[in-house]
Amino acid sequence: MKKNIEKLLIANRGVSAVRIIHTCRDRKIQATTVFSSADRLAHHVFSAESAVHIGEPPPAESYLNMENIIAAAKKSDVDAIHPGWGFLAENHVFAQMVKDEGFIWVGPSPEVIESMGNKVKAKKIAKDANVPTVPGLDHVTSPEDVKKWIKDEKIAFPILLKAAAGGGGKGMVKVEDEDSIDAAFAQVRSEGKKSFGNDEVMAEKYIKRGKHIEVQIIADEYCNIYHLFERECTIQRRNQKLIEEAPSSALDERLRVELFETAIRLMRKINYTSAGTVEFLFDLETKKFYFLEVNTRLQVEHGITELITGLDIVGLMLDVAVGKKLPFKQPDIKANRSAMEVRLNAEDPKTFNPSFGSITRCQLPQGPNMRVVPGVYEGADIPPYYDSLLMLLMTAGPDRTDAIKVMDHVLGRNIRIEGIKTIAPLLLSIIRHPLFISGDFSTSFIEENLEDLISTFKDASNEDEVLKIARYLSEISAQGPQAWM
Ligand code: ADP
Ligand code: ADP
Ligand code: MG
Numbered sequence: 001m002k003k004n005i006e007k008l009l010i011a012n013r014g015v016s017a018v019r020i021i022h023t024c025r026d027r028k029i030q031a032t033t034v035f036s037s038a039d040r041l042a043h044h045v046f047s048a049e050s051a052v053h054i055g056e057p058p059p060a061e062s063y064l065n066m067e068n069i070i071a072a073a074k075k076s077d078v079d080a081i082h083p084g085w086g087f088l089a090e091n092h093v094f095a096q097m098v099k100d101e102g103f104i105w106v107g108p109s110p111e112v113i114e115s116m117g118n119k120v121k122a123k124k125i126a127k128d129a130n131v132p133t134v135p136g137l138d139h140v141t142s143p144e145d146v147k148k149w150i151k152d153e154k155i156a157f158p159i160l161l162k163a164a165a166g167g168g169g170k171g172m173v174k175v176e177d178e179d180s181i182d183a184a185f186a187q188v189r190s191e192g193k194k195s196f197g198n199d200e201v202m203a204e205k206y207i208k209r210g211k212h213i214e215v216q217i218i219a220d221e222y223c224n225i226y227h228l229f230e231r232e233c234t235i236q237r238r239n240q241k242l243i244e245e246a247p248s249s250a251l252d253e254r255l256r257v258e259l260f261e262t263a264i265r266l267m268r269k270i271n272y273t274s275a276g277t278v279e280f281l282f283d284l285e286t287k288k289f290y291f292l293e294v295n296t297r298l299q300v301e302h303g304i305t306e307l308i309t310g311l312d313i314v315g316l317m318l319d320v321a322v323g324k325k326l327p328f329k330q331p332d333i334k335a336n337r338s339a340m341e342v343r344l345n346a347e348d349p350k351t352f353n354p355s356f357g358s359i360t361r362c363q364l365p366q367g368p369n370m371r372v373v374p375g376v377y378e379g380a381d382i383p384p385y386y387d388s389l390l391m392l393l394m395t396a397g398p399d400r401t402d403a404i405k406v407m408d409h410v411l412g413r414n415i416r417i418e419g420i421k422t423i424a425p426l427l428l429s430i431i432r433h434p435l436f437i438s439g440d441f442s443t444s445f446i447e448e449n450l451e452d453l454i455s456t457f458k459d460a461s462n463e464d465e466v467l468k469i470a471r472y473l474s475e476i477s478a479q480g481p482q483a484w485m
Contacts, residue, residue, distance in 0.1 A: 003322050005029055005080045005104060009073045010048070011094075012084030013063060015375035015389050017044035019303070020082050022373075023314040032076045034069060036062035038383035043376050052076055057385045063087045066094050070101055080104035080321060082298075082314075086387060089297040090117055090167070106321040108274045108296045115270060116294040120164045120202050126291040129269040131262050134281065134290040136204035143185045146203050147178065155205060161185060163192030164200035169239035171195060174206055209284040209442040211250045212236065212292075215263035216305045218316050219272045220326045227260045228305050228313070229335045235430060237352060237446045242423070243430060244301035245340045246308050249400060249439035250282055259289060266294070275302070275317050284442060300343065300392070303371060307339035307396040339396040340403040342411070342427045345388040349426035350454050356384045360419035365410040369396045369403075382420055390422060400439075407431050429456040 007030040010017045017033050021044070024031040033048040038057035045051040052072035055062035062068065064087055073081055081098045083089040089107070092114035098105045107113070116122045120138045127133055137149040140161070149155065161184050163171030171191045173184040185201060193199040212233045219225040232248035233241040251259065263278035277299050279292040302313045311333070316326065346355045362378035371394040376382065382390070393415070395406035411428040430453060435441045446453070 003104075005318055005322060007032060007076065007078040007080075008106075008318075009034070009069075009076060009078040009081045009103075010044075010084060011063070011069050011081055012087055012089075013039055013042060013044055013375075013386065015373050015392055016084030016086065016298075016300075018047055018375055019373045019392075020084060020314055021047045023312055023318070026312070027315065027318070029318075032072070032078055034063070034072050036385070038385055041380065043374060043380060046377075050076060057383060059087065059385065063386075066091075066097055069094075070097060073098075073101070073103055078103065080106055080318075082106040082317070085298055085300055086168070090295070092117060104321050106274070106317050108272055108276060112270055112272055113296045116296050118164050118198075118200070119162060119166065119293055120200060122293055123202075123291070125270060126266055129266045131266050131291045132288065134204045134207065134292075136202060138202050140185065140201040140203050143182045146175075146181050146185065149203060150178070158206040158208070160204045160206045161188045162202050162204065163188050163196060163198070164202055165192055165196035165198035167196070169236070172239055207281050207283050207290070208444070210234075211248065211282040211284060212241070212279065212443055213248050213250065213259065213282050213289065214277045214279040214295075214299075215260060216299075216302065216313070217263060217267050217272065217276050217278060218313065218320070218326065219267060219274065219276075220320045221273055221323055222325055223268075223271075224326050224329075225264055225267050225272060226326065226328070226330045226333060227264055228309055228311065228333060230256065230259060231301055231304060233301060234441060234443050235436070235445055236443050239443075241301065241343065242345075242446070243340065243342050243427065244304055245338070245400065245403070246304045247335070247338065250284070255282075255287075255289070262289075262291075266291070270294075272296075274320050275313050281443075300389070301341050303373065303392060303394050304339035304341045304396075307371065307394060308335040308337045309333055337396045337398065338400045338403040339394060340400075340407050340431075341392055341394045342407065342431075344390045344393055344415075344417075344427070345423050346382050346390045346420050347388050347423050348421050349423045349457065352423075354384065354388045355421035356382045358382075358419050359417065361416055362418075363414075363416035364391075365393065365414035367406070367409060367414065369406045370394070370410055370414075371396075390417070401437075404431055404437065425457045426453060429453045432456070 009032045010020045021031045031048040033044045033051045034054045035045045036057045054068040088094040092110040095110040123133050158176050161173050175184045189199045216228040231246045233244040235243035277295040280289045282289040373392040395403050397403040
């Protein structure tokens with residue numbers, strides 16, 4: 001096995017690949033990316049030192065095609081493979097294949113990935129480690145199982161049916177009454193089968209007023225397992241995160257310490273190495289938190305943890321992957337900032353329908369306390385095959401109010417994207433909403449306030465442009481004829 005990384009293959013695209021390239025630059029590691037035919041002119045292709053074509057646009061033929069990715073790694077003679085997030089990042093078969101081919105795998109062991117990849121298995125391990133889990137039924141083989149559980153345990157609606165292998169908010173259906181159980185069960189089972197190749201179903205009580213709070217973990221091969229504080233990702237649509245912040249405004253110091261201890265206990269139990277996240281749902285009504293899942297990979301929102309701690313989590317993953325010891329102990333890690341991230345998706349801000357096409361203008365925000373991870377450039381095309389994430393916008397400040405203020409500058413006057421639709425107007429109206437500002441919101445915030453949020457949109461940038469031209473014209477005519485005219 002190689003023990004040094006001079007050249008790294010990033011088995012991913014877009015924002016995820018670009019983020020990892022940033023660390024490669026800092027460390028003078030040569031980055032190789034992969035691309036499908038649709039991505040031959042993509043930002044991640046130009047940002048890397050080299051790039052290898054791995055197949056046709058559908059993910060199964062390119063970014064999920066393990067053989068082609070391994071072939072690309074051999075062809076470019078890399079030392080290691082980083083999977084980024086999404087695609088093959090949580091695929092234990094791929095992780096094993098990377099190792100068997102003699103490359104360094106930048107991530108936790110295939111065994112750990114496998115054990116946490118199934119929500120039923122993961123929940124059982126969590127229970128065994130004395131980690132509180134959402135009350136539920138682990139093996140649902142028919143709608144009758146669910147009905148019996150509800151009756152026996154006197155469970156109140158709503159409940160949630162989940163595909164055991166689901167991810168990215170997919171394969172989850174909320175059930176409001178007994179009559180909807182049959183259809184929901186059929187839907188979850190078929191979604192699980194279709195998207196994740198697994199039709200196992202589980203049921204859980206639905207936490208109505210919950211905050212999504214997760215703990216970032218970093219661990220090396222020498223049983224050093226530390227937390228890098230928490231992130232709150234409560235602002236979601238369709239169970240997918242849109243805005244993340246650190247620290248969470250919902251925790252007091254006692255709960256925070258308990259959460260960190262619980263997360264570390266679980267990760268210790270499974271011998272975790274590399275970066276990973278333990279996700280919890282915090283019930284605002286009972287003030288209890290419940291284990292959701294472990295993400296055995298770099299997470300989209302890791303950057304806000306980097307902003308509050310000053311660490312480079314991708315860099316730490318590379319160190320751990322080559323067998324280095326973590327360069328700190330728990331008390332050395334300090335967080336003294338508030339940070340916030342929004343996911344700028346190429347979607348209609350009212351309907352969340354994906355938006356494709358050419359980006360005709362792309363003005364990135366600039367200023368103090370801002371960080372941008374772009375996945376695109378001006379002139380780039382957004383193909384319809386992949387995730388809608390265009391770029392990550394992060395801000396920081398001495399406290400939450402400051403981080404929100406900087407984000408307001410970013411979204412309100414700094415960023416300009418034209419040619420495609422983005423959810424920027426929605427993100428802006430969320431961060432200006434009194435409930436968001438006060439911290440009094442749950443995972444249903446967008447659903448509950450959508451009308452209100454949409455009503456604040458200023459319509460179409462076209463109108464802005466017309467106004468701007470009109471203003472110039474009036475200024476010029478007021479000044480009379482000029483020398484340059
Ligand atoms: P997080 O946002 O916390 O990092 P997510 O579960 O939202 O984790 O997933 C991260 C990214 O990976 C998202 O862009 C999501 O769309 C994508 N993703 C997650 N699971 C899958 C999957 N099974 N197939 C394709 N993309 C996925
Ligand atoms: P995924 O693998 O898709 O990320 P998770 O189990 O992490 O699935 O859940 C994603 C989101 O779905 C959570 O952040 C939360 O908003 C919602 N969710 C999951 N389980 C429950 C539950 N039992 N009650 C209420 N909301 C839930
Ligand atoms: Mg999750």
